[in-house]
Amino acid sequence: MAGIVVVFDFDKTIIDLDSDNWVVDELGATDLFNQLLPTMPWNSVMDRMMKELHEQGKTIKVIEEVLKRAPVIPRVVPAIKAAHALGCDLRIVSDANLFYIETILNHLGISDCFTEIHTNPGYVDEEGKLRIRPHHDFHASSHGCSSNTCPPNMCKGLVIERIQASLAKEGKKRMIYLGDGAGDFCPSLKLKEQDFVMPRKDFPVWKLINENRDLVKAEIHGWSDGEEQEHILLQIIKTVSMEDNQFLSVDCKFQTIPINAVHEAMPKPLPVPY
Numbered sequence: 001m002a003g004i005v006v007v008f009d010f011d012k013t014i015i016d017l018d019s020d021n022w023v024v025d026e027l028g029a030t031d032l033f034n035q036l037l038p039t040m041p042w043n044s045v046m047d048r049m050m051k052e053l054h055e056q057g058k059t060i061k062v063i064e065e066v067l068k069r070a071p072v073i074p075r076v077v078p079a080i081k082a083a084h085a086l087g088c089d090l091r092i093v094s095d096a097n098l099f100y101i102e103t104i105l106n107h108l109g110i111s112d113c114f115t116e117i118h119t120n121p122g123y124v125d126e127e128g129k130l131r132i133r134p135h136h137d138f139h140a141s142s143h144g145c146s147s148n149t150c151p152p153n154m155c156k157g158l159v160i161e162r163i164q165a166s167l168a169k170e171g172k173k174r175m176i177y178l179g180d181g182a183g184d185f186c187p188s189l190k191l192k193e194q195d196f197v198m199p200r201k202d203f204p205v206w207k208l209i210n211e212n213r214d215l216v217k218a219e220i221h222g223w224s225d226g227e228e229q230e231h232i233l234l235q236i237i238k239t240v241s242m243e244d245n246q247f248l249s250v251d252c253k254f255q256t257i258p259i260n261a262v263h264e265a266m267p268k269p270l271p272v273p274y
């Protein structure tokens, strides 16, 4: 479906934990991480942690090996491959970092399924040390979103607005957004009536959406595990495709018949389970 853009959060939406915590915990650096966290923003702590790990002799290779062992939510990889095969345009919007995300996607063999990754820059410097930079340079200026659910380094709502502006030019019509965290609430509010939001049930974004239903214009479909994520995502894609094909038939073949008469004669698309 060339007209559908599917936006995935990464941590706890594709992999089953927060990648930052996974790397820090697996490399035995949890205590230092917890000491630093009250003193600076999360994003800055992560850059500092990579410096500490480098000094301890933990190489990029070691970090890569830890990332490759990160647990992936079962059925999410087949769901991504199926959505891609159906022609959807898949993207990632994440507050993790590019090095972690690319390492894991390459390992899973699904990098080519995604057209864009919006996240914090992560790169290996000339000393072989991983550097993690903010997506938005909050030292220079605020990103300007006043929602208390957006961290200083990234407002996913602003990212979605930029994607929406470029989609309008590409003729892509509908967006499906999947996420779990508080940072996924702001982008959920930016979605339009024709869009879909898939919050992970009983995770922070689920609670925020349920407390603010009046503010959410998109259709809401919760999911708990990967099987449910796969089923709901593919069902939405199929339903949207059927609707679009119906309108195509009406436009192309039945232009002289009143649109309501044609529409009523058409089989109804299957309801999407909530």
Ligand SMILES: Cc1ncc(C[n+]2csc(CCOP(=O)(O)O)c2C)c(N)n1
Pocket (backbone or CB within 6 Å): 009, 010, 011, 012, 018, 019, 020, 042, 093, 094, 095, 096, 151, 181, 183
């Ligand atoms: C108050 C506060 N606590 C924690 C964090 C950091 N944080 C929370 S979830 C997460 C993973 C995001 O990846 P994804 O967007 O892929 O789920 C990160 C980096 C924060 N920014 N602010």
Ligand SMILES: [Mg+2]
Pocket (backbone or CB within 6 Å): 009, 010, 011, 012, 013, 179, 180, 181
């Ligand atoms: Mg997440």
